[in-house]
Amino acid sequence: MKAAYVQNGEVLVGEIADPVPGKGQALVRTHSCGLCASDAHFLTGGKNIIALSRRLGGPYAALDFERPFVPGHEYVGEVLDYGPGSRRTVRPGRKVTSVPIMRQGGSHAVVGFSHQCPGGFGELMLLDEDFILEVPDGLPDEYAAMIEPLAVGLEHARRGRPQPGDAALVIGCGAIGLGVIAGLKLMGVAPIIAADFHQSRRDLAVAMGAHIAVDPREVNAYAPLPDFGGRQANLIYECVGLPGMLQRIIESAPFDGRIVMGGYCMEEEPFFVFAAQNKRLNVQFAGGEEPQDMDLALRSIADGSIDVTPWLGSRIGLGGVADAIANVSGPGTPVRTVIDPRML
Amino acid sequence: MKAAYVQNGEVLVGEIADPVPGKGQALVRTHSCGLCASDAHFLTGGKNIIALSRRLGGPYAALDFERPFVPGHEYVGEVLDYGPGSRRTVRPGRKVTSVPIMRQGGSHAVVGFSHQCPGGFGELMLLDEDFILEVPDGLPDEYAAMIEPLAVGLEHARRGRPQPGDAALVIGCGAIGLGVIAGLKLMGVAPIIAADFHQSRRDLAVAMGAHIAVDPREVNAYAPLPDFGGRQANLIYECVGLPGMLQRIIESAPFDGRIVMGGYCMEEEPFFVFAAQNKRLNVQFAGGEEPQDMDLALRSIADGSIDVTPWLGSRIGLGGVADAIANVSGPGTPVRTVIDPRML
The missing domain is CATH 3.40.50.720 (NAD(P)-binding Rossmann-like Domain)
Structure with a gap:
């Protein structure tokens, strides 16, 4: 698949291996994914961040600085299929998001900070079928990408x-x-x-x-x-x-x-x-969201009780990720730039 | 009065001026006072501690490192008299303790960390008459001195x-x-x-x-x-x-x-x-005690529901304060050494 990925603290765009869903995993085609300051943070201090996460816990613990991974944990996509033996909780064709956690044995991976679970800056993702949330039909992709943040x-x-x-x-x-x-x-x-x-x-x-x-x-x-x-x-x-x-x-x-x-x-x-x-x-x-927070965010955006329209900046393709990450902060930047990995 | 006092980070014993009670202040003859690690802390780092307290708040803010003050905030004593215009809340002759706070205008002094309100390492103290707690007759002085800690x-x-x-x-x-x-x-x-x-x-x-x-x-x-x-x-x-x-x-x-x-x-x-x-x-x-905590400590010690007997070490006079402060910590020291400022 095509993806914007990070390796040795650099953002690169290219082909990487398609993820293959296992039991309990949905294979999802990414539609949109928001860009978060934590995606940028890794580029400057990655080695130290990995070391600290390993010692004290944190989403970066499972990363190898020198191996590629696909960032992006504010995603929405369409279910394509499931791994063998899955419950198939949401039918293929439906749009979904999820809390960016993939259970693995007794442990878990963080989607978008993992070599096994690529994030939303790639064309394909794997999501934990027990955590996926169905996104209502009428909700535009860039709004759905705001559910996680x-x-x-x-x-x-x-x-x-x-x-x-x-x-x-x-x-x-x-x-x-x-x-x-x-x-x-x-x-x-x-x-x-x-x-x-x-x-x-x-x-x-x-x-x-x-x-x-x-x-x-x-x-x-x-x-x-x-x-x-x-x-x-x-x-x-x-x-x-x-x-x-x-x-x-x-x-x-x-x-x-x-x-x-x-x-x-x-x-x-x-x-x-x-x-x-x-x-x-x-x-x-305070840490990250739990499923109850994802539920509330989805409902509030969908019914208009929280309007994230003013958060939305431009919609860019994979080729724009490096620049967008480099300029993620500052008064002139939008709250969220949305990446569509189907665009280059 | 005789007192063990601190000046320039040294413990000295000698005569200092008797405190004079103002309106709302009880004049108290100290019977006993516990020695706290915070009394020792000041000797080693006093100047820095004062500066930090002034910047960020804290009991040492009102102290001048070079002027004498009498430490001791775990005291019990006998009411002698009141300043003019006081309500005279507890009659003279009764034993009392208090939360070590003296209200002054809209502000307050900390008894034992103040040049105006000498602590329990001196023969006489001033206590805020609204904060004094009467100590039951049968309670020995060294037990009463444990109420505050x-x-x-x-x-x-x-x-x-x-x-x-x-x-x-x-x-x-x-x-x-x-x-x-x-x-x-x-x-x-x-x-x-x-x-x-x-x-x-x-x-x-x-x-x-x-x-x-x-x-x-x-x-x-x-x-x-x-x-x-x-x-x-x-x-x-x-x-x-x-x-x-x-x-x-x-x-x-x-x-x-x-x-x-x-x-x-x-x-x-x-x-x-x-x-x-x-x-x-x-x-x-967590900070220091409030009046409700003093009440509970007094009642619990008095009715035996909390037994502080194992806390008590030796009872010393003013001449022993310098040594006791120098050796306040460590496995061999008692939880509390009690100073009787009527002894030398």
């Missing part, structure tokens, strides 16, 4: 266990932060404060449901809010993923504040325990 | 919000860890696993209510427990306070585990956010 934000939002009276602050308005905002809005949290350096992202935050969007260099995001009875942010979502964020949040958070660490940072994070103790803070580490 | 452990225990089914692991069996164990036992948590390098401390842990006590160099404290249905520690209390503990716990904790950071560490703590995210861990930072 939205589900990550929905997971983070619920891990914060919002309570009546909470004032939420979402720091960083990339796809994950925007998904957190959408999730908090669904849960009825108010106010939702968004913080981002860039006006374009603050506008998106408001479109997703934030009541207030600030540039944290100019406005103290923790200040009392006159329009909300003087309340202050006490439930803080970190969606940036740069080292030093935790300590900064600790210094600004109020007594009894709760912090949800969503940004996936693979560098060491230094902070002062006593500073967090002085305020009796709670830190919940 | 026990209350810290009780606070940590409750901050972990134990749930049915939790298996608790308490790492570090100093006074705080032992207090956590006592608190968990009161709450009916089982099993309680204690981890400490030293046999004498493991014995104390069992005396306080731990079901299992292990040397973590020899036994994996997170292993399934056959006597408890194969359950594994999922509620982990850090009571050591050395940098690196959080990362070690993250590496060993199970999925969805909860960590309570009790040890008061003023050095930078490095860890990997993604390693905690992979397991969806929750970290609750």
